[in-house]
Amino acid sequence: MxxxxxxxxxxxxxxxxxxxxxxxxxxxxxxxxxxxxxxxxxxxxxxxxxxxxxxxxxxxxxxxxxxxxxxxxSGPGDTNNLLALIFGVFVVGLVVFGSILIMSNLDANMVPMDKLMKMQR
Amino acid sequence: MSLADDLTRPVEGDEDTTPYSERGPAPIDVVAGFGFWLFLLSDIVMFSALFAAYAVLADHTAGGPDGLKLFNRGYVLIETMCLLFSSFTCGMCSLAMERRSAGAFHLWALVTILLGGAFLGLEIAEFSRMIAEDAGPTRSAFLSAFFTLVGTHGLHVTLGLLWFVSMMAQVATLGFQPVVMRRLRCLTLFWHALDIVWIGVFTIVYLGARW
Structure with a gap:
């Protein structure tokens, strides 16, 4: 050869x-x-x-x-590695965007601090 | 043709025509590499939780200094370049390993350790400067999140450096045995993964500080 x-x-x-x-x-x-x-x-x-x-x-x-x-x-020998990577990226996206979405929503619905103080009195 | 046949049919271009179901366990190199790959992905998922915490807390400075005041972009660029070039020299290490060249391996491993050490030194200097300026992790939620995220990355770099020293000793005493080569392949994956996490750190923490 x-x-x-x-x-x-x-x-x-x-x-x-x-x-x-x-x-x-x-x-x-x-x-x-x-x-x-x-x-x-x-x-x-x-x-x-x-x-x-x-x-x-x-x-x-x-x-x-x-x-x-x-x-x-993307070759056949790398199928398992690539699938694991795609799942990892999916979980990372869920954690980061999910946390930011939930926290900003909670933040927007919070009672402002000065009103909270008046309510406690 | 059923789905099961389709899944177990060998891929085109594969020399071995035995169906996957009859090949027996995969060779240990493949199993070890894949297992370590899964560990790295789980490690990155852990980092993503720290990134999410930082993104949520970045505005909560409690009247203390914010990122724009604390971070120096030129300094971070030098840190980034140290880590990037160490990733390249780490690749040179693995090429030297595939050639079974112990001399080249030790040289490139030493350069990698020096560059990684320089990155770590710069980071420790930055942390101590911030703590001296009364901007330590206890100052505000923003700074707690910052020190946790960047500190965890620094801790990983420290462990990687210790692992490099240990691999140099193993190559010197045991030579390029299969078990040493497997550990080295895992170490190069670990080191490249740290560089990927750092891309997220400098983009979100240091360059994102303007908003």
């Missing part, structure tokens, strides 16, 4: 060229990090859009880490 034909058959999920993959991941991550810090400090962007941009950059960078550092792929 020649060198070139053995290169064509790689096990899915295993890192391809090694150093290049990690370097690409590092490059993407640095660009996304700098973009986040720039977006948070600049006046060039319409202000209400900045949190959404920050969230998008953070989620993108997490994706870069998962693909280039964890080498997680």
């Amino acid at each position: 020649t060198e070139s034909s053995s290169k064509g058959h790689r096990t899915p999920g295993k890192p391809h060229s090694g150093v290049l993959t990690y370097l690409a991941g590092l490059g993407f991550a640095i660009v996304l990090t700098l973009a986040s810090f720039w977006a948070a400090g600049t006046n060039a962007i319409w202000e209400p859009a900045v949190p959404i941009l920050l969230a998008a950059l953070a989620i993108g960078q997490m994706g870069v880490h998962v693909v280039f550092f964890f080498h997680l792929s």
Whole structure:
């Protein structure tokens, strides 16, 4: 078997060229990090859009880490890992958004402190 | 064809044509890797509870200093870069391990420990500066949530550094045995996961402090 034909058959999920993959991941991550810090400090962007941009950059960078550092792929060997990750993301979303939703609702329905003081008297 | 046949039929491109139900237990490398992956996801779920607590309490400063006053973005950017580059050198460690090159492994592991140590040192300096400015964890609900979230991440980094030192000793004494390689693969997963949690920390805590 020649060198070139053995290169064509790689096990899915295993890192391809090694150093290049990690370097690409590092490059993407640095660009996304700098973009986040720039977006948070600049006046060039319409202000209400900045949190959404920050969230998008953070989620993108997490994706870069998962693909280039964890080498997680959608290949058949990674099905179990990917399913576990999707469930984990689902639980994280429930906990974070559920807590914020419930707490802001409770906060909005609270009796203001000065009225509470009058009621106790 | 029934659903059961469909699920147990080997995937295309898989050299082994035995159905999954007749292959027996998975090799220990796969089991250990998957088990550690599940642990990491449960750890991230725990962090999500701390993130939720921080998001709820971030405005409750009880008349004390708020995030905008306390955090220095340039300082956080240096911390972030330390952790990001340590994640890269950790990847170099695992490549050295796959090549069975002990010299390269020790070199990259040392660089990773130095970068992780620099991150930890910067974080401890930030914490002690805040406590000296009367902005410790007892000052307000916001600061309690901040110290719990960022402190838990720092604790994980500390454990990861100790784990790195222990793996260097194991490679030096035991060599690249299968059990050492398995532990090393788990350690690299752990270290990359810490970097992912840090992305959430710097976005929500440090950059989100403007709102």
